[in-house]
Amino acid sequence: MSIDAQAPTRRDVSDEHSITIHDPADGSEVGSVSFATREDVLAALEQARAVQPGWAATSTADRGAALRRAADALRGSAQDLAELNTRETGKPIGDSLGGVDAAVATLEQYAELGPVHRGLSLRGAVTATDYTVAEPRGVAVLLTPWNDPVAVAAGLIGAALVTGNTVIHKPSERCPHVGELLGELLAPAFGEGVLTTLTGGSAVGQLLTEQTGVDVVAHVGSSAAGAAIARAASVTGAHVIRENGGNDPLIVDADVDPDWAAAQAALGAFANAGQICTSVERIYVHQDIAEPFLAALAGQAQSRSESGSFPPLVDRRMRDAVEAHVTEALQLGARCLAGGVTPTGPGSHYPPTVLTECTEAMSVMTEETFGPVAPVTVVGSFEEGLRLAAAGPYGLAASVLTGSIAHAQQAIAALAVGTVKVNAVFGGAPGGSAQPRGISGAGFGYGPELLDEFALVKVVHISSPQQGA
Template sequence: MTTGCWLDGAPVDAAGRSLPLVDPTTGEPAGEVRCASPEQVEAALAGARAARRGWRTTAPGERAAALRAAAASVRDHADVLGDLLVATTGRLVGQARGSAAVAAELLEEAATTGVLDAGRSLAGSSGAIDVVRREPRGTVAVITPWNDPFPAAAGLLAAALVAGNTVVHKPSERSSGPGAAMAALVAAALPPGVLQVVTGDGEVGEVLVADDRVDVVAQVGSTATGRRIGAVTGARGAIALLENGGKDPLLVDAGVDPAWAAAQVAAGAFTNTGQLCTSVERVYLHADVADAVLAELVELARGLVVADPADPDSQLGPLVDERQLAVVAAHVEAARAAGARVLAGGERLDRPGAWYPPTVLVGCTDDMDVMTEETFGPVAAVRVVADWEEGLRLAGSGAYGLAATVLTPDTAHALQAADELEVGTVKVNAVWGGAPGGSADPRRSSGRGRGYGPDLLGELTALKAVHLEPAPPVRR
């Protein structure tokens, strides 16, 4: 395993700028992240370009076998990868190790399904053959986030690689060590140059996005970064696949069990300290059940064990760093100043590190940042609504469109929500879950393109129509 660069089949120490690392649990310095130098980024791009022909002409079965070998390696190292993520971002140890195991599953899934669709035949004339072929697009830059780096990277890497593309991957500088370590395990199972790994921040990412040798940029991360990527790639005719921020709503209908509904809200708002793309960030409670759900939710929030993420008994770890804590605290304070009431939490914990407790706010209004901007912290921001129709209208509003959850015993309401909510994923009666392979398009400020599921392969391949007729015999 290596936490540095991986270039042309070998680990390489990054030789560029240094970025400080801070332990989110203690607030103490924890070393540094070295960025790839400009020369190393150039070498990564050149190496991926040089490897393109050899990889695209490799038999699909051989590409799939390489991904299976990579999946086995990631699975064998899941505990080590998870522990590295705990130390870097403060994620709970069980969740971190499980996240690495999910990455292995995604690699295997792509190895199984990614070689099945090679194109289709067309109904042409009887004396000719007409087909549509799927071909790799070329070189893909994969730029991934810090909060859940293993599955986010594995899904994109696997789809790009099994389709015959070469890849240059840059994990987030906020989880550079874990991200580079997993990517290196994948790269070690592939021919040299097929997967290049570079470390660094936005400065390194800018070079990848702007380079004409990159045909597709696949990014999971902030909306601001996604918009910048979309502008740069659009200007030069490249493709951008973007899964960006969210402000996911959860709507609780009348007639639900209050304890169950509160547990769903808590799971959505507090898992990974609220630092997931599809975390629940705004909650709409039907007036008929609001008081009962809030009472249960406050009890759950106050009872969560907020402790060292390496402790298996801990239920909530720290935020990733002081910068993220400042965003969360600012949203809560602004809401409080504008009239929202804090029923649980609401103040950073008095201990070293980036600790913020599970927080429940009620009386939130649509003009508050905590209801409109991505908070990315353990905050359940609640608005009570008069009826289902008001709640559905509010849940469907806003600048983002990543996912939404509704809790309802009414089948008609469930079907209405699935039809009317303009988001990529609608979840009914379960804030987490879903079958593997689901494809979805994020809407509005949440991005564009199918960033996961079998349809992702379509984004990472180009269609080519081929018409074949026999040449006429030579006249003598």
């Protein structure tokens, strides 16, 4: 997720009243949304705490049925939600529709998984029974991002609710209209107070995470915000699930086709204008194929730029951050092969950009840029590329393009990340999950294992009573 240059500034809820969102494509106003007050936050928590025992007592089959009703409501308003997402965040309409489809599928998946979320039978004495029971943690606060706001939120909401938790959802302040509409569509499928949506900025999120009545916090966003949440949880005792920033490397070996590798690199770096959690953020290419690879990558960037359909960045604040990384790299000796010039006119557009002669002294190689920038370092060997790729505090994902099974296995062992992708920058089997490492987060943020994150395990031992003489 998008990385802020500094840790979040402490703010009071009373300082934040509303936000006006502008379409990043043309600068037109989408609308204004009022933020939750301190009273709104505390009231939502009180209600969520009050109704949680009743929701937990609802059978998992009935909770699953409620998720299916919510999925049906989402499916019925897919076009409206996708169009609003595109207007607020600049996400291409096809991708926005895909996000809604993924959200529907995820809700339906958890509707099936919830009732079969089973415990373990333990073998002890023949006259005793031992087993485990999964119980809800209680009240869950979900803080979700703007770059895939519907799919990510639906996954966390579905897993939290089907395991018997009540939910307070705060969507990103960069897409508050999407968050509000999503809440309006989903909440009626559940009882009053089971799912509440609160809009607001960082102060609302901070207030929520600092309350002792919160039992679990799930956060998808910047590493700086995630670290602040973890610190707050050390006081409140809340369980924390974090999927945070990444600086995902791509290693391009000497034995792969440079045109194919460039197409993979372009997909990884430029999809959704580089605003994907697992976007390719830095590239290490073997010197033997560097020249044709760089030419092909620059061509990929140029064709996207000339297509007229390349998406904008979410807002000008994000564009400023991306531009700052590129400017610094050029000042430190990087060479621009494509893009790199901020366009004039409305919106927050930035072109697909290819930089070469990049070094580890540049922020574009050591931090998350979260924009359509492909910074490249040419290396003399696969081992050198792997050493550089494995460096740094992030641990979200990494990709390797190689025809060597030995090099693939070497990379899998050496890269301390949650996901290693070999010969494909995106993709994965249905039902997969991953645990990010380092400052990229902690815990399973999706997949069947997410049910375990939202549950507590109780061990039960039943023994026969002693018989009287």
